Amino acid sequence: MNNPLLVSIIIINYNGNKYLKGCFDSLLNGSYKQIEIILVDNGSSDGSIEFVRENYKNIRVIDNKANLGLAAASNSGRSEAGGKYLFFFNNDTIADKDLIANLVAALESDGSIGIAGCSTYTYSGKSLINRGVACDIFGYPYGSGEPFYVDAGIFISAQLFDAIGGFDEKMFLYGEDRDICWRAWLYGFKVSVADNAKFYHDSACITDNLSEYRTSINKRYWSEFNALRSILKNYSLPALFFILPAFFTINLAEIFLFLLKGKAVVVRNTYLKSYIDNMKYFKDTLRLRSKIQKERKVSDISIIGRMCKASGKVKLFLNMGVPEFNEQTKYSKT
DSSP: OOSOOOEEEEEEESSOHHHHHHHHHHHHTSSOOOEEEEEEEOSOSSSHHHHHHHHOTTSEEEEOSSOOOHHHHHHHHHHTOOOSEEEEEOSSEEEOTTHHHHHHHHHHHOTTEEEEEEEEEETTSSSEEESSBEEBTTSOEESSSSOOBOOSEEEEEHHHHHHTTSSOTTOOSSSHHHHHHHHHHHTTOEEEEEEEEEEEEOOTTOOSOOSSOEEEHHHHHHHHHHHHHHHHHHSOHHHHHHHHHHHHHHHHHHHHHHHHTTOHHHIIIIIIHHHHHHHHTHHHHHHHHHHHHHHOOSOHHHHHHTSBSSOHHHHHHHHHOSOEEEOOOOOSOO
């Protein structure tokens, strides 16, 4: 390109010091040089900030002092970014040499693409993790199907990011990426994996033991809370009449199963808490919903056409059974 365009790379960090050198060096040694890197630290206690300030003086550091969550931290990084394009990149990653160049080329060459993602490989590079992620009609990730959103690396123009409202800061973790991609679709833009754009990810979703389905109460709570909030914001009223009854029917079946297994703590601290907290923030949900529904350009028929119609949770249950839980119940943002 004759006139390189500035890309602001925003990396959220929480006690990820061991990853930072590899992540930073891969970006700084890449073929695309018109970049700025902004590290947003969410109250790390492992010396991350000191390491960056001592070894990477050109990297800007935002010290949040506390764990504000991924969405709020990402928005604070955007507030300091000066680039035409924003790249929200996980800290536990290694960028391919031409990653940024290929992402810029994707958006510059096709104005219909709102968010570009990447092919994500394991750290070793031997296995492909995903080329985008499918989503079911209830706002949950689904194992197979047409990609609906991208994760770990979200490339978007600053103009579009601001227009669609950035990340939803009530979504502390797990699902904020799906939600912003959903809104990009609603505003008439595509979410697409850029050709030849790839990185390597030390992904927590990859495990050597696939015989046991394990999760945590905290993760399941945020999954339930965020899915319901996304549905309430992003679907039109007619669609909600069909989606919400099915959503709650599936949840009630899960609740019944967990009660049969003596897991009342799971029911109380995932499902019931997610319903209560969604009611608590319902006024805020309605405020955001009003903006989205007023400004959307695409019908729900088109959106649902890109989603999996079967429940991802039901499919996972049929394949793996009832999950085992780490029964910690901490929900504070610290």
